[in-house]
Amino acid sequence: MPMPRVSTRHTRTLAVGVIGPGRVGSALLEQLRAAQPRLQQDHALELKLCGVVARKQMWLDCDDAELNARHGGAQVWRPNDLDAFAQHVRGNDGRHALLIDCSASDEVAAFYPHWLANGIHVVTPNKLAGSGPLKRWQAIRRACAESGARFRYEATVCAGLPVVQTLRDLLDTGDQLLAVHGMFSGTLAWLCNRHDGAQPFSALVREAHAKGYTEPDPRDDLSGRDVARKLVILAREAGWPLSLEDVDLESLVPEDLAALPRDEFLQHLTALDAPMAAKLAEAHAQGGVLRHVAQLDRDGRASVRLQVLPASHAFAHTRLTDNIVQFTTRRYCDNPLCVQGPGAGPEVTAAGVFGDLLRIAESLEARA
Numbered sequence: 047m048p049m050p051r052v053s054t055r056h057t058r059t060l061a062v063g064v065i066g067p068g069r070v071g072s073a074l075l076e077q078l079r080a081a082q083p084r085l086q087q088d089h090a091l092e093l094k095l096c097g098v099v100a101r102k103q104m105w106l107d108c109d110d111a112e113l114n115a116r117h118g119g120a121q122v123w124r125p126n127d128l129d130a131f132a133q134h135v136r137g138n139d140g141r142h143a144l145l146i147d148c149s150a151s152d153e154v155a156a157f158y159p160h161w162l163a164n165g166i167h168v169v170t171p172n173k174l175a176g177s178g179p180l181k182r183w184q185a186i187r188r189a190c191a192e193s194g195a196r197f198r199y200e201a202t203v204c205a206g207l208p209v210v211q212t213l214r215d216l217l218d219t220g221d222q223l224l225a226v227h228g229m230f231s232g233t234l235a236w237l238c239n240r241h242d243g244a245q246p247f248s249a250l251v252r253e254a255h256a257k258g259y260t261e262p263d264p265r266d267d268l269s270g271r272d273v274a275r276k277l278v279i280l281a282r283e284a285g286w287p288l289s290l291e292d293v294d295l296e297s298l299v300p301e302d303l304a305a306l307p308r309d310e311f312l313q314h315l316t317a318l319d320a321p322m323a324a325k326l327a328e329a330h331a332q333g334g335v336l337r338h339v340a341q342l343d344r345d346g347r348a349s350v351r352l353q354v355l356p357a358s359h360a361f362a363h364t365r366l367t368d369n370i371v372q373f374t375t376r377r378y379c380d381n382p383l384c385v386q387g388p389g390a391g392p393e394v395t396a397a398g399v400f401g402d403l404l405r406i407a408e409s410l411e412a413r414a
């Protein structure tokens with residue numbers, strides 16, 4: 047006779063607020079909606095979306111008379127008020143609450159220490175907290191330690207690829223990070239892969255821009271600053287107190303083009319051709335390839351620059367816009383541990399954020 051199924055699981059409810067319903071935020075909202083029935087059934091997890099806030103407006107799932115009074119009686123949406131938004135998601139019934147910051151705003155990142163200190167978990171693909179002022183980063187860590195709230199940011203480095211979690215697992219199991227090498231920009235990987243001398247570099251940048259591989263202003267990619275931010279995030283994860291200013295950063299944007307308005311910069315793109323052709327010739331002369339590499343050495347030195355690598359190097363064989371990260375550790379010292387794959391795009395980035403949310407949810411107890 048079959049045994050009756052006795053469910054010992056209690057549903058865990060997590061109140062969620064999404065900040066920044068842009069490309070990543072919208073993809074995430076879609077993924078959350080689609081996953082609800084499966085999470086309920088397979089994991090006894092209920093995600094309760096309590097609100098969404100954009101740059102100027104916010105939408106709450108309640109009709110709070112006090113808030114409405116403060117905001118001129120807005121019933122459908124109210125002006126952005128991050129404090130009120132966080133309070134609304136947190137509620138006052140002792141529930142688990144989590145804010146997901148899908149903006150690229152420093153103003154939002156500045157709230158993290160306060161939210162975390164108040165027990166609200168935070169998940170984000172926004173790099174500004176992880177690579178911003180060290181003092182704020184330390185305040186975030188302190189707030190987590192004191193309140194027990196969790197801060198997760200897997201998607202800040204290589205979008206949905208398991209990079210931060212892999213590093214954390216290595217360290218948590220007693221390994222020691224010795225060095226990091228990587229290509230953290232899909233745009234620069236694509237440009238380096240295609241830059242073989244057949245076309246001027248500026249033509250490739252124009253093609254990447256037209257294909258949507260670059261940021262609206264390609265200087266955001268070409269400056270290497272975004273890559274440097276990712277390196278800082280990984281270094282801090284390993285306990286090295288690195289700041290953006292400590293990274294030896296070689297920008298591909300000539301100094302005299304750095305401050306031009308975007309359209310004017312795009313008109314002067316050919317200024318990149320001669321220096322990039324010279325670098326390519328240097329690579330060919332050495333029988334190597336040109337790659338954009340982020341590097342953190344054993345002695346804590348960090349750099350982001352074009353490098354000539356041997357044609358046999360793993361970075362010479364990446365595909366299209368692939369990102370790649372190599373961790374050299376005490377255990378993985380002869381042959382580093384590699385994570386490789388597409389490292390950008392709203393869908394995969396949102397999935398990285400969602401994975402963080404699920405890991406936090408897994409660790410929460412059911413509350414009545």
Ligand SMILES: NC(=O)c1ccc[n+]([C@@H]2O[C@H](COP(=O)([O-])OP(=O)(O)OC[C@H]3O[C@@H](n4cnc5c(N)ncnc54)[C@H](OP(=O)(O)O)[C@@H]3O)[C@@H](O)[C@H]2O)c1
Pocket residue numbers: 065066067068069070071099100101102103126148149150151153154171172173201202204205389390391392395
């Ligand atoms: N796209 C990718 O492939 C990718 C990959 C890895 C990481 N990321 C990171 O993910 C984040 C989102 O990227 P995205 O491509 O989705 O950007 P996006 O399309 O520009 O969306 C940004 C969103 O943030 C909102 N926002 C800006 N300031 C805000 C504020 N002060 N308060 C509340 N909301 C605010 C914007 O509101 P409005 O709609 O009102 O302007 C918009 O909805 C960024 O940090 C980015 O670096 C993106």
